Amino acid sequence: MRWLKHNLYIVTISILFVASIILDNLDPNNIISKIIMTLLTLFAGFHIFKKAFMDLRYKIIGIDLLVTIAVVAAFIIGDLFEAAAVTYLFTLGHVLEKKSLEKTRSALSALIDLKPTLARVIDKNKETMVELNQLKPKDIILVKPGEKIPTDGVIIEGSVMIDEQMMTGESMPVYKEVNDQVFGATLLQSGYIKIEVTKVGSDTRLSKIIHMVEEAQDKKAHTQKFMEVFSKYYTPLVVLFAIIIYGMTLEIRLAITMLVIACPGALVISTPVSFVAGIGNAARKGILFKGGDSIENLSKGSIIFFDKTGTLTLGKPVLRDIKVYDSTQNELLKIAAIGESFSEHPLSLAIIEAAREKNIDIEDEPTDVEMKIGKGIIFRYNKVKYAIGNKQLISFDIPKPIEHEIEMMEAQGMTTLIMSDSQKILGLFGIEDGIRDESIKLIRNLKKLGIKQTIMLTGDQKRVAHHISHTLGIDQYYAGLLPEDKASIIESYHKENHTIFVGDGINDALALSTANASVAVGGMGKDIAMETADVVLLSENIGKLEDAIKISKKVKTNMIQNVVFSLFVVLFLIIGVIFRQVTMSIGMLVHEFSVLVVIVNAIRLLRYNQGGRHDKRSRTKQLHKSSSDLQKS
């Protein structure tokens, strides 16, 4: 019954339409037939006529106006059935289009539904539930297991496992502890945490992601712009054509049929619906496309450049090997760590971390610290001048045996830091940055996706680069690069290739903006990367690049299918009308049907590669449960 109430209008006009068809076959000139058909025309056409009248006032030639003219003309020549059928089909088509278009946009509303509503604020040791819009930065909130984290913040107490899948698409829960960032709408799996709120409302990561997806869906791609220009001229041209036909043949029926098919409905929406559905699908997997152009550019890529550190590797270097020539290991490590304490370079952090693990006291401070970018650090400690860094920092000849040991370390994929005083080499540190598990599989699969070449760009030493690219199966590498070198290497490939650059968004803004398409990995916590890159993979999992490329290609194919189909329909209709095979109502039927076909084709993209759909559903249930729990407590 409820269904009937909701769809009363459609049901009524549909009954009138069926009655009209029957009456048209029995006796179209019967007075009852005429009344029913007129009733249907008025009832189904009311909205159309109203819009046409409005358009006229604002001097817009839209489809509503054309249909109105056609219907009025059909009335004048006495073809009531055609008039009734055209208005009915047009109205029904619109209702169905609205329903199906809402579906293509559903991915975004699923994201919006993630927003939590309440937070448990701790104030003077008292817990109070607060509406989310009353939360302020610096508030302290408590989150319990199974609850959604209400907003972005920093953990000040506790360590927990957090499920960030709803945002990053990554199913493995993430371990977080004090000083780690947490994001609103992610799910606390186990443990309790206290969070200091850092961002609320539209500043939160979730709000930014929603905003980005929205912007992306409305950003027009090249193809789309072309289709819009085409459509802009198509309507007036067909109208002109209809007038000419009338002038030549004086056949009103032919001319008005032309008017009905003048709206390029399917053509206009053929590209945007594919993009919207594709962007929506990707967003659910933690892949953000910045717009239709980003999708097109990624789908065309033939060469992929990878940044090494933090992209193909974990970006968390670990000290693996120490060679000592003068003192003891611990003594050497102590001095090195004291010197490196002034640097935030990942390699420095590896040395400091190693010293901490061995409980070496590194509280002392170095003096006369000098940072040599791209080389290392020079400093003074206990009146001795030390240097730690790469070969370029050493001013004297390195003895052959030591040279050999450096080569050995590098060949094993370890970046080597050399520690020296002003005359001799004191020791070597072999630091390794582990390769991400997903990298090997990714590189192998890219070839299957039609990528011609994979190239690694790194500031690291040549032998290390060789070791890593060999392990991963990367075709080529450039080592010892500065950030600006990366951009110019990519540039040099532009002539004959469509380039993609994949980086972690640290130190590679220039390369990101140079490539035809750029992808940033692990974008959740990095504002700049999120803004610069064309495609953002929210999680650290670089394997998602494969999904992103697959989706981009799928969307491109889908879009081409839609465009070709719509053009074909337009052509078919025009020819059909000229040869008098297509009547007004058939024209409208084909027109509305083609629009629906295009939308349904795009909806297929939403379902594409939705692995673990079942999973998703049960998780949403869990989410609902947890938020209602929160409200109860």
Place this chain on the structure above:
Amino acid sequence: MKKTILQLETVTCPSCIKRIEGSLKKLSGVDHVEVKFNASKVEVRHDENEITIDALSHMITKLGYKVLSVI
């Protein structure tokens, strides 16, 4: 000048864009109108002294589109 964003019910036809943009632009006090088709949002830059948000949403409603909220 103030920027107002109005959330409409799902906008379905591309001609809706023209209709909304065309009619709002003609109002005095309206500087710039952009309809975001896929998000079903209307972005209006206008002078609040000359035309209020209520007047804008009234105009859109008159054109046949439900205004769900003002953001």
